Amino acid sequence: MNLMRIPPILRLKLLWVALIIFIFLLGSIAYGFFTAPKANPYTPAGQYAASPYAVPSWASIFYGNLPPDIKVPNDYDLIAAKTASVINYWHLSNFTFNGDAVIIIYNSSYGPKGETNFQKTLYSYGNTGNGSVEIIIEGTNPLNLTLYHDFLYNYLLPRETKFGDYEFYIIQASISAYATNAYYTFNGYVINPSNATFWLFLAGNYLPTNLVTLSTVFKYLGNGGWNYILASSASAGETPWFYTSNIPPNESAVASVIMLQSMFNSTGNYKVEFTINYIPNGPNSKLVVYLSDLYFEFLGSRYGVLGTDNNGASVFAEYSQGGIFDLELAILAGLAIVFIGAVFGLFAGYYGGKLDQILTSFTDFILLLPGLAILIVLITIFQQIFTVFPKDILIIIVLVILSWPPTSRTIRGQVLQVRNMAFVEAAKALGMSNMEIIRKHVLRHVFPIIIAQLIFDIPAVIGIESALDFLGIGILKFPTWGNMLGFSINASLDAPGFAWWWILTPGIALFLLGVSLFYIGEAITRYYGSLVGETH
Structure with missing residues (x-):
């Protein structure tokens, strides 16, 4: 004896395959939402999770031992000086040398704020708030203080x-300094296993006379206030190294590549250094320096689940954010399409006669319009007229205007079958009004078909919206699967490996979503379509 009767629709194997695919897609989108960077990948704040065109971590088995991101330090509290252990991390301690006294204090109530030149990316840290290393230097003799940490490449x-x-x-670094009768410079270096030193930035309250050739890269720091300093091999021409490395003029255009390959020319232990050069200039000389956001990162060429795009943004973040956006837009548009289509279909199919002719004629007229062409024209016009409306709202409105007729025809066909059945005639004989019959009997029997139409409309809307994004007239400032496909194809010819991980991700997602929802909707249509008029 069967204790539990399985509904016949759940016995369809194709339905289960489609459900598994759909659940897998939703699960991967949810996983990306919780694990991938949250910032918009199409803005600087969401870019440079790794180097441009970094392959997925799992795909490095095809390319060899590619470097991942190397972060020094790799903990936010140490980067932003939110913990006193930052002092030990950079090997600092109190000492006296040649009559000068150096005092190191962790200051939890003063930290980087108001750094106007700071731009947030996934590799940059600035304006992190209270928390800094306070360094006090007093004395009448010059002194060099070095902060350092090693890492393995x-x-x-x-x-x-x-x-x-x-x-x-x-x-990078955030620095605030107060000098009394003293000069100072603040420098950043990396030293490779061959003991070659690469001078990456020069800052301070004066430029030494023997360094006048570096005036173009010198960053002046006034007394007080926080200053953000960033140097990169990607901008090698803005580093002191560029002017001290004797690069031939004909190679200056590729200085970034030369700098990177010269520094990372062997495996082994590397050292990141920040140096304060203290130069007293009179009696009672004193220098107080506050440091925070001390950070070095090598942006590697393997990253995460799906690698990076041409801006170093996480493709997984684009995939998950684009998937959420596409599904939200498609569900909203689909509900509106189904609602309008259901209203037209119910009234046309139930009442028949002239009302049916009028509604059907109007539906056929909309169907005869060249959909994509009209869609492009309307979106272009609406964007010029309704400038205050977000583009996604305009796309939903235009899609709804042009997409409800197929749903209306399908539901009308089902209602034409239902209205002639015995239970409808019985309801009329009992004196029920037409609206009561539609609401209590007709709608009940066609409701599964309405749900199926909604399921069909979701991938259709996503497909149309993706086509607009791919053509460059849809959503461009936020990830969607369509603009991901368009951007990746445009960039693929110049990308290593044609950036296959970037192209395939939205392509496969769109295919699987369309196939899974089609077969789910098809299963519902076949099963409930065969039961129209029956009690179940």
Whole structure:
């Protein structure tokens, strides 16, 4: 004896395959929502999770031991000086040397604020608020203070891989200083295993006379206030190294590649250094320096589940954010399409006669319009007229205007079958009004078909919206699967490996979504369509 009767629709194997595919898509989107960077990948704040065109981490088995992102430090509290252990991390301590006293204090109540030149990306940290290392230097003799930390590079070198030209590194710091009868410079370096030193930035309250050739890259720091400093091999021409490395003029255009390959020319231990050069200039000389956001990152060529795009943005973040956006837009548009189509179909099919002729004629007229062409024209016009409306709202409105007729025809056909059945005639004989019959009997029997139409409309809307984005007239400032496909194809010819991970992700997602929802809707239509008029 069967204790539980399985509904016949759940016995359809194709339905289960479609459900598994659909659930997998939803699960992957949800996983990306919780794990991938939250910032919009099409803005600087969401870019440079790794180097441009970084392959998915799992795909590095095809390319060798590609370097991942290397972060020094790799903990936010240490980067932003939110913990006193930042002092030990950079190997600082109190000491006295040649009559000068150096005092190191962790200051939890003062930190980077108001750094106007700071731009947020996934590799940059600035304006992080309270928390800094306070360094007090007093004395009448010059003194150099060095902060340093080592890291291991044990991967393919940039010159050994076709992704190396896109790799780069950054070094940054937030600094506030107060000098009394004293000059100082603040410098950033990286030292490789061959003991070659690469001078990455120069800042301070004066430029030494022996360094006048570096005046174009010198960053002046006034007394007080926070200053953000960033240097990168991607902008090698803005580093002191560029002017001290004797690069031939004909190679200056590729200085970034030369700098990267010269620094990372072997595996082994590297050292990141920040140096304060204290130069007293009179009695009672004193320098107080506050440091925070001390950070170095090598942006590697393998990253995450789906790699990066041409701006180093996470493709997985684009996929998940685009999937959520596409589904939200499609569900809203689909509900509106089904509502309008259901109203037209119910009234046309139930009442028949002249009302049916009028509604059907209007429906056929909309169907005869060249959909995509009219869609493009209307969106272009609406964008010029309704400038205050977001583009996604305009797309939904135009899609609804042009997409309800097929739903209306389908529901009308089902209502034509239902209205002539015995239970409808019985309801009329009992004196029920037409609206009561439609609401209590007709709608009940065609409701599964309405749900199926909604399921059909969701991938249709996403497909049309994706086509608009692909053509460059839809959503462009926020990820969608359509503009992901368009951007990736445009960039693929110049990308290593044709950026296959970037192209395939939205393409496969659109295909699987369309197939899964089609077969779910088809299963509902076949099953409930065969039961119209029956009690179930």
